[in-house]
Amino acid sequence: MSDFNKQAGSLTEKAGISPPEITNVSAINQIKNKRRQQPSAEELISGILLGNRTALSRAITLVESTNPEHTEKAEEIIKGCLPHANKSIRIGITGVPGVGKSTFIEAFGTYLTQAGKKVAVLAVDPSSTISHGSILGDKTRMEELVKDENAFIRPSASGENLGGVARKTRETIILCEAAGFDTIIIETVGVGQSETAVHSMVDFFLLLKISGAGDELQGIKRGIMEMADAIVINKADGDNIKKANQAKLEFNRALHLFPPKKSNWQPKVTTCSAITKDGISDIWNTISDYFEMTKESGFFQEKRNEQNHFWMMETINEQLKSNFYNQPGIIAQMEQIKKAVQNDEISPFAAAQFLLNEYKKGF
Known part of the structure; x- marks a missing residue:
């Protein structure tokens, strides 16, 4: 009996260590009050002009907010930043899901920052129809670029907007430009509808493709190809190099059938590998040639004026x-x-x- 009691006693639960009571209530309250405090529009504008990323992020949140109380403050911020905007080049990048947009943007953005550029990436994520949250999580897939001091990545859930274009992307561009970013990259969802809206807010439109998808000879992609200023065949590495070069030839033939662009620019087709970084510098050279030509002809500013009216x-x-x-x-x-x-x-x-x-x- 005594042995049984000993065994029972060894199995009984002993009193644990109770958690300590909160002794510094004032410190907790200070932290809570600080979190509740919202910086004024003037403070956010000053922070943005100084390149403060926290101020930029908070301002973008206000701009994207549907809360009527935030609208007036957001408009004040945009008004304060507008005189310092319009000093960047804006590049739209699209392609079907799986073409490697995020990997390409990370390789391309890293190349630009190493060349001394300040790059802002506005990645428009598709939204869940159930929770309305982002699905792709582009920021988590650009592990290297997100740590780059000269890069800023802002994923935005597309919500219910047509084709996945974030409602306030246009205003976000202004804030990023005021913060000193000289290259703005806008990534579309790539579902076929958002491209028109993105095309109306960028200077250069880049279409990513992969070989073997059957797009080379299909007319159904005519609309998106007509908007493209360059077509890049991604994933041109390993066994895909030969297929990518063949796709390049096919797309070059197809582009010659399209009517001339208003800018008189002849779209270029090139190949690259976002993994090996091959071809990345050629893409930037193509983009640089485009800007040099359109600025000399006056088309660059003409297009900007049309976009502002739109x-x-x-x-x-x-x-x-x-x-x-x-x-x-x-x-x-x-x-x-x-x-x-x-x-x-x-x-x-x-x-x-x-x-x-x-x-x-x-x-």
């Missing part, structure tokens, strides 16, 4: 749409009208006109 109209359209759906009168009647349309009690066109008339009454 984004003014886009902003007006976006604001009108937002005002329409947030007007109390529209909100109150939307569900009822929607049900009437679904039940064929009223045509979609008549319903739309009715809501528009109701919207006009608010003015």
Whole structure:
């Protein structure tokens, strides 16, 4: 019996060490208060102009925010940064998923920083339709570039925007330029719809391809190829070198069938390997030739002016749409009208006109 009691006693749970009580409450409160404090627009502008990445990141967060309280502050920041912007070159990079965009951008961005450039990468991630969070996590896949002192990577979830273009990418470019970044790279999701929007905010549009995908002779890619200023066959290494060179020939033949560009630039086709870094310098030489030619002809500034007008109209359209759906009168009647349309009690066109008339009454 005594042996049993000894065994039972050895199995009983002993009192552990209780966690220490929080003794420095004031220090905890100071940390919490500091986190609650938001820097003013003037402080963020000053930080951005000094190249402070924390200030830049916080300002971009305000610009991307859909909180109405942040809109006025974000507009003030953009206004303060605008005189210091427009001093960079903007490069759009697209390609289907799996073409190696992130690996290429890391190799290309590293090459530029080593050449003395300051590079900002705006990677537009597709968003989950369930949680609305980013899926690809581009920043985590550019392990070397993210540690580079002359590089800044900002992934942004695309949300519900057409084709995955982040809603405030255009304004983010202005902030990055004001922070001293002279080369802005915008990576699209590569799903076939966002390319038009990105093309309207960059100076040079680069299309990444891989050999053996069957695109060389297909006409379905005509639209995206017409926008491209250069086509790069990626993954030209190992056994793929021969296939990549063959793809280069096919794309060169296809490009000669397209009408001349307004810039009079003849798009170039080249091969590269983001893994071995072969061909990266040739791509930068091509881009440099493009900028030299378009700046001399005046097309560079002409295109920038057209883009500014385009984004003014886009902003007006976006604001009108937002005002329409947030007007109390529209909100109150939307569900009822929607049900009437679904039940064929009223045509979609008549319903739309009715809501528009109701919207006009608010003015």
